[in-house]
Amino acid sequence: MRRRPMVWAGLLLGVGLLGWYFWPRSVPPPPVAGPPPHPTSPRILFAERSVPIPEDNPQTPAKVALGRKLFYDTRLSKDNTIACASCHKPEFAFSDGGKAVSTGIFGRKGSRNAPTLTNVGFRRHLFWEGRSPRLELQAVGPLTAHDEMGLEPEELAQRLQAIPEYAQAFREVFGEPPSLRAVTYAIAAFERTLVSYNSPFDRYQAGDDQALSPAALRGMELFFSEKGDCFHCHVGPDFTDDEPRNTALYTVYKDIGLARATGRDEDVGKFKTPTLRNVALTAPYMHDGSIRTLREVVQHYNRGGEPNLNADVLIRPLGLTEQEVDDLVAFLEALTDTSFTTNPALLPPGGKGGTP
């Protein structure tokens, strides 16, 4: 009789262990399907980072392939002339190749400079105001804006459903017909593969002492010093804090930036800090593409910008010499990763070359 409680305890323990063993657990998400490593890519510091993947949009090779196809397809626009890649060209690190502002459907001009998509999967805030929280939702903007691609959700869905290869691909990837939502999820999956970490600066970080020129090394010292003072905003692996700031570009801003969304006077002229990766490929600069060269941008900050009540507290005359300005430019140019802009996995599918 005395042994009975022990037997029951043993049985309970056994059942508990079996239950623990067989209890259904969430399956860990599959590994990120990024682009295959480029032959010239060394294993370097920032390559260790993995792009955050939202739970409701797991990354699969088929979805990335569909997103890539959509990214380069002009049929996603009202007049069949504009694709995402029309303004985000791979050869310019997915920016608009020398244009201050981009041209949308029916020749309509936008009002802002198309930003690079380099490492865009790491961004916490999107658009120049930084008001969009994720790539899936950001993509709704250009796809539907009347001066960009200009399609209503119904029209986009009908148009893609009428293309048999798309109808089939959406069924296979999402288990449903094409829709604006599915399009944005596929494009976001592709955008998360736009990863760049093979610049001379990255190779220097990895231990290659020859990767940076003497001028770039001097520029790097300035960049991360209080004198150059670039690093407070252009911080972290992608050289951005993702925060909106007024850089004293104008005294009176024609485009009021974040204030357009918040209505607050103190937000007038605030735009998100852009990444500096591949910045030498993404001219012209600033939210409106009003500065043509990197050197002129550095000169703008060296002067301390224009008088502006909302100017960021860090904006002030820097007192850099002409040589120091050149050195900073040399460092910024050393953030260029040509293996990113030529990576075949990121170019138009089917080897069509060129972008729309």
Next chain:
Amino acid sequence: MKRGWLVFLWCISAYVLAAPVELKVNLRVGSQPLQWGQTYQTPQGQRYRLDLLKFYISEVALVRPDGREVRVDGLALAEFKRDGPTQGVSVMKLDVPAGQYRGLRFNVGVPRELNHLDAGTQQLPLGVNSGMYWAWNPGYIFYRLEGTALLPEGNQKWVIHMGTDTFRIPVRLHDLQTRRVQINIPPAGGAILLNLDVARAFEPGPGGVFLDWRKQSLRQLHGLSPETSLLMSVVYFNMQSAFSLAQ
């Protein structure tokens, strides 16, 4: 005796059981039915055509004669597109107890607790497929009116995209003081017909300010931008009286 019980039960069930009611909308320009493709004129003499109207209706309640409300859950997206119907269009289905009401109230917009959820995970009538998600400014467009201005220099598209929690439009169509507003919902259900005068948006505001489409910045009216917030406030104020109960 038996008949008395039957009448009693009928009265009780009529009170307790919900009657199906359709909320229908007639689009008007002034007092006239809206016709797609027709050229209209603002009070300031600017000529325009209408291309699209979409808006959310939420937080609907019918108001009883004693002031109590019968609140209706749910939210609907009303859509009016070129060449589609503009008169007697059903925009929402309600289930309310049969009886006498002194009007109704609702908001044009999305309730705050739904307005800021992740649009990627929401279903119609919300979500990105609604065509009402505001990509650059989290939340939904509540009232979306689009058209074309016929200007001397050529036609220009204009939009009014009213949204953000600040611009949720309250519509109050009840009157407890007089008997002017009477809505009778029989046990079998029925319809409540509303008129919406879309041209009300173009009425001038304080000091005569108006939506001057010759200015490019006023052809994109949206959000809280200080550039346009005065005129957005004028449109917001005007829209509160743009709905009326059809006789």
